[in-house]
């Protein structure tokens with residue numbers, strides 16, 4: 001699994017690249033929102049496209065050969081900056097901010113126009129992806145990580161675009177299988193419920209628990 005790697009990084013350098021990454025990803029998220037909602041005329045769109053092409057060319061001057069991967073260091077812990085739901089340098093990630101209190105994952109995220117499914121409502125696939133991430137992280141944080149085997153999602157009521165909270169917790173384990181549960185809530189109450197099975201893959205089964213925690217990312 002070459003996408004998992006170890007790096008050495010100083011605290012100062014980490015603080016610097018974190019600020020730079022958050023700034024860039026935030027700007028691109030703003031661009032996406034502006035693109036979805038713009039009402040300007042063709043000339044302004046054409047001018048904007050030239051600027052975007054120039055910015056893209058600038059960023060392309062130096063690129064990773066592939067995806068960001070998941071990197072570990074003593075200073076930074078885990079860096080999964082490319083993750084589609086929480087990645088700090090991934091503008092596609094809303095991003096969801098997660099915390100763990102020893103039992104439960106709480107994810108907060110503000111879903112804007114770019115995450116629309118039905119008019120004014122959050123796309124169901126996005127909600128499933130957020131739950132996948134949160135349930136997987138609940139298992140990981142409990143020390144029993146795994147790949148998503150099955151995820152059941154029940155949409156109980158519509159989720160209006162805007163701030164949502166995702167909660168997830170480990171329900172139980174059976175050998176290499178971790179069963180997690182979770183919800184999405186808004187001001188309307190619980191809108192989505194999920195349960196999932198997270199399975200430690202064959203290639204990881206020989207490793208110690210410590211190795212597993214160190215090797216696996218949230219992503």
Ligand SMILES: CCCCCCCC/C=C\CCCCCCCC(=O)SCCNC(=O)CCNC(=O)[C@H](O)C(C)(C)COP(=O)(O)OP(=O)(O)OC[C@H]1O[C@@H](n2cnc3c(N)ncnc32)[C@H](O)[C@@H]1OP(=O)(O)O
Pocket residue numbers: 132133134135136137140145146147148149150177197199200201202204207211212213215216217218219
């Ligand atoms: C050093 C530690 C490394 C740990 C690595 C963990 C990485 C986790 C990373 C990060 C977590 C944090 C958050 C993540 C959030 C996002 C997660 C995602 O998006 S994950 C991407 C989407 N999911 C996939 O791409 C899976 C693709 N599928 C597979 O890789 C395999 O099918 C896998 C691992 C799920 C199972 O394959 P098998 O060959 O390892 O399992 P077999 O030995 O055949 O079965 C073991 C048991 O599991 C059941 N099982 C197998 N597949 C199942 C399934 N799909 N659903 C339910 N049960 C299943 C079987 O019936 C069996 O149960 P019986 O022992 O007989 O009781």
